[in-house]
Amino acid sequence: GVTQSPTHLIKTRGQQVTLRCSSQSGHNTVSWYQQALGQGPQFIFQYYREEENGRGNFPPRFSGLQFPNDSSELNVNALELDDSALYLCASSSYTGPDTQYFGPGTRLTVL
Amino acid sequence: RKEVEQDPGPFNVPEGATVAFNCTYSNSASQSFFWYRQDCRKEPKLLMSVYSSGNEDGRFTAQLNRASQYISLLIRDSKLSDSATYLCVVNSYNQGGKLIFGQGTELSVKP
Numbered sequence: 001g002v003t004q005s006p007t008h009l010i011k012t013r014g015q016q017v018t019l020r021c022s023s024q025s026g027h028n029t030v031s032w033y034q035q036a037l038g039q040g041p042q043f044i045f046q047y048y049r050e051e052e053n054g055r056g057n058f059p060p061r062f063s064g065l066q067f068p069n070d071s072s073e074l075n076v077n078a079l080e081l082d083d084s085a086l087y088l089c090a091s092s093s094y095t096g097p098d099t100q101y102f103g104p105g106t107r108l109t110v111l
Numbered sequence: 112r113k114e115v116e117q118d119p120g121p122f123n124v125p126e127g128a129t130v131a132f133n134c135t136y137s138n139s140a141s142q143s144f145f146w147y148r149q150d151c152r153k154e155p156k157l158l159m160s161v162y163s164s165g166n167e168d169g170r171f172t173a174q175l176n177r178a179s180q181y182i183s184l185l186i187r188d189s190k191l192s193d194s195a196t197y198l199c200v201v202n203s204y205n206q207g208g209k210l211i212f213g214q215g216t217e218l219s220v221k222p
Contacts, residue, residue: 040212
């Protein structure tokens, strides 16, 4: 399945954070979502074959990488209090609107 | 207006009740539709895809009305284990595989 690390993280405002995701075997597309408390997940961006393939309404301080083994990173610079959320990674087998399988998420708290 | 809107919750029902969730979406180009289930502080998991012809999986029935841009989920004979948040999700080929989530409707099934 999809794995994410770390499970929990506490940072202070202005710091930088890197979250990691390992895709399900055979999946070459990874998407990242942010879920604030009481809300549905919001799309941050998607990567396919190491290239960004679509981005949601998030500022440039949210950036990502996908590696040749299809694992992925989400980087957030200059953390703000509103960045506190559950960050979910989802993998799928291609970029079309196919079933996406979610990892357990990383819960980020910004103080 | 949000792209996907769901009934505000929570729904509190007794065991054995039938409960219906409603969802509307604003993008007429949406092509794939899903219901996801999310347990408290866990990742969303696919409950079922939704097709124009309607589809059923045991106690769960999903319906799609493209003309009205409306999606529904019916749960019959509710079980305690059905308690969760139900997320309505749409996707479009022209949005590169981006899943758009509603805010979720919380269901609590009581003995």
